[in-house]
Amino acid sequence: MKIAVASGKGGTGKTTIATSLAAVLDRRAQILDCDVEEPNCHILMSPSINCSEVVTLPTPLIDMDRCNLCGKCGEVCNFSAILTIGKTVLTFPELCHGCGGCVLLCPEKAISEIPRELGVVETGQAGDVEFVHGRIRIGEAMAPPIIKEVKKRINVNRIAILDAPPGASCPVINTVRGTDFVIMVTEPTPFGLHDLRIAVDAIRPLGIPMGVVLNRCDIGNDEVNQYCNHAKLPMLAEIPFDRKIAVGYSRGDMLIKTDPDYMNMFERLFQNISCLVHESSKVHEVIPA
Amino acid sequence: MKIAITSTGKNLDSLMDPRFGRAPYIVIASSDGDLLEVIDNAVNVNAMRGAGIQAAKSLADRGVDVLLTGHCGPNAFTALQAAGIKIGTDQTGSVKEVLSRFKDQGISFADKPNVEAHW
Known part of the structure; x- marks a missing residue:
């Protein structure tokens, strides 16, 4: 089973939920930090990293001796990363998404590919939990190829917990796509609600079942609860605003280490999700494709 | 000689637009100041990225010799x-004022981009 932890708003507690859920599942779990711009599961889990692989994107290299300036490469590119202009072909590697369309279409076979470095994927162990995270090169804008590399390392024999980046754009969609369930972590404030709505609207078209974990549940107002009722989002768990939790977090400790009483809550959270995933797969069986 | 001027409107009296890639129109005029063609640049106005690159391509395809604009980023410049x-x-x-400034040779050509890339 693959469970993504997303939020919309930053700082709601995605990593707190993802790491403690993985830690409770222990040898059954694998954690994959897909927030490749600012990964920080490793801060809470202190994994030993035993493998680091560079992630590259293939970008076009033109052999001008072969090129007949037909311009087909530029016509197929959606991102203006390659362009026939004047008597030359220009490439803009930072715009290239690495689809390889220009290479395929070139009638003169004048285009080859050279790798452009985007970041690294590191794998290791955090106790008995398998650990994977991606780290993007600073200044690089192309996160999805690194997220895809992180996800290639999903161990199907384990419960994969994917910690998503905040927001509601390509990196989030690339993280949650193909998972069985999305936990939306939010807080009961106007900010939490605003960004939750955006993230739910972005993820819902993928047809993945979702549920909400309400963090700092005893602050703010009741609007997130009202929204969840209206949007038929099950409330999976609530965590109070507790000084003890904040102190543990500030030291870089996992929630279940700060307060082991929460282990029960995370076990119930997983059972809850398992049921919801099971139910939704039954619904899919009934409706013919 | 074909001269392209980025513009907010479709004629010579329109106010020029300082943006290159995302100007709504690009007016092409002769060196005598006659209006030759107006490029509707709407496609590039809404482009996620690469607006300047595509605008440069449309000027190149039309055999434009000179571009007069406000800002030009590194990719468009290349x-x-x-x-x-x-x-x-x-x-x-x-647009008319820019053209007459050009005719009076009051414009010096750039040897480098004058703004950062917009991404």
């Missing part, structure tokens, strides 16, 4: 240079 198009930046006023 593309325009590859096409041999001369670039006059930091222009203001109406």
Whole structure:
């Protein structure tokens, strides 16, 4: 089973939920930090990293001796990363998404590919939990190829917990796509609600079942609860605003280490999700494709 | 000689637009000041990225010799240079005013981009 932890708003507690859920599942779990711009599961889990692989994107290299300036490469590119202009072909590697369309279409076979470095994927162990995270090169804008590399390392024999980046754009969609369930972590404030709505609207078209974990549940107002009722989002768990939790977090400790009483809550959270995933797969069986 | 001026409207009296890639129109005029063609640049106005590159391509395809605009970023600059198009930046006023400034040789051509890439 693959469970993504997303939020919309930053700082709601995605990593707190993802790491403690993985830690409770222990040898059954694998954690994959897909927030490749600012990964920080490793801060809470202190994994030993035993493998680091560079992630590259293939970008076009033109052999001008072969090129007949037909311009087909530029016509197929959606991102203006390659362009026939004047008597030359220009490439803009930072715009290239690495689809390889220009290479395929070139009638003169004048285009080859050279790798452009985007970041690294590191794998290791955090106790008995398998650990994977991606780290993007600073200044690089192309996160999805690194997220895809992180996800290639999903161990199907384990419960994969994917910690998503905040927001509601390509990196989030690339993280949650193909998972069985999305936990939306939010807080009961106007900010939490605003960004939750955006993230739910972005993820819902993928047809993945979702549920909400309400963090700092005893602050703010009741609007997130009202929204969840209206949007038929099950409330999976609530965590109070507790000084003890904040102190543990500030030291870089996992929630279940700060307060082991929460282990029960995370076990119930997983059972809850398992049921919801099971139910939704039954619904899919009934409706013919 | 074909001269391209980025513009907010479709005629010579329109106010020029300081943006290159995302100007709504690009007016092409002769060196005598006659209006030759108006490019509707709407496609590039809404482009996620690469607006300047595509605008440069449309000028190159039309055999434009000189571009007069406000700002020109690094990618657009590279593309325009590859096409041999001369670039006059930091222009203001109406399209007509920019053209007469050019005719009076009051415009010096840029040898580097004058703004950062927009991404």
